[in-house]
Amino acid sequence: MVEQRPWFNVCCHLVLVLGIVLVALPVWVALMATTHANGDFGTGAPLWFGELGLSVFRNLFTSSTHMSSSAVPVSRMLLNSFIMAICITIGKLVISIMSAYAVVFFRFPCRMLAFWVIFFTLMLPVEVRIMPTFEVVSDLHMLNSFAGLTIPLIASATATFLFRQFFMTIPNELIEAARIDGAGPIKFFFDILLPLSRTNIAALFVITFIYGWNQYLWPLLITTDTHYYTIVLGIKQMLDVNDGVVEWNKIMATTIIAMLPPVLVVIAMQKAFVKGLVDSEK
Known part of the structure; x- marks a missing residue:
């Protein structure tokens, strides 16, 4: 009591x-x-x-x-931010869930070494490896492109680790039952693992979407064409006025608009997001 x-x-x-x-x-x-x-x-x-x-x-x-x-319309910057955020989110989820699936359910040489190599990349965020990453993107001619904005930020050791930990809680009886019923690796993945991972996917979707939406340093480095400016980068550029008055009311209005998509995503996926973070099975 x-x-x-x-x-x-x-x-x-x-x-x-x-x-x-x-x-x-x-x-x-x-x-x-x-x-x-x-x-x-x-x-x-x-x-x-x-x-x-x-x-x-x-x-x-x-x-x-x-x-x-x-001059860049706010609607254009919002579209750029949305494309960047949704591509990073989907890319992270697809790569992470497939790599975790391979590490947990397949037996191949050095699979744990591969996992720990992925996990150690947590110590090397984009800010640490930003110069070699920029050089690679430049050599591949991906500056001022959505590919350059998204591909270097797709890989995620955190999401891979979380999916791996969840997959390890799948009982062996379920795996054996699926095998007896004739479910191959692809059918087992789509018909059993994905439905069981709904809450995890929802939680990571919210986190990675906000991560991609709030990116500032990477778009600042690789975009010189204003047509690829994101909304966060656009707010900063609106403050850079050489001769004239800073339009604070427009800047504040753009800031409010920039906050709305992440807030709407959190509200729309709140139940699944919370369940994915506190589910007792993880």
Whole structure:
């Protein structure tokens, strides 16, 4: 029986409310900034609605957002970010689940060595190997292309490890039953393993989608053509104004828009995401 402690409950709720305020306050300030003219930012960040309303959002999608020496619509940057995020996500899931399947269910020489080589790449993130990766992408003529944006970020040791750990919990009786029923490796993979891995796939889909959507350093290095700018990179470029006024209301509006797709993905897959992270079978 849990002892009732009113003061402890009050303190927990206060901490929770404080955490919500700390997280939501920057978003609220950004939303309020979109409703004010640029001249209103001289006295500090606005905390209430201004006279512009939602007109800034409407202007972002009906005209071009000027960045540096060219103009790129926000809709184009959103499309680039979506293509990059979804390609990275699908690529990571496909490669990781197939490599984990091979390591767990097939017997071949040096299979564990292959797994540990994959696992050790966790110590070599993109930021560490960024120069040789850039040179390879450049030699393959993949600069300013979606292939260059996505392929170097597809491999994932973390997802491979998580799928391997889950596959190792599959009972041998299930494997033997599938073999007796005549299920070959491909049928076993598609008809048994994939349905059992739904929650794991959902959890990793959310994580990798957000990872791909928030990429900044890699697109900054390999894209010189503004037509391949992602939304995160575009926000940074909007701040680089040589002569003129920084349009804070447009920047804040673009920031709000950039936050919406990851939030919608988390909301849409919330149940499966949570279950995939806390499932007792893993």
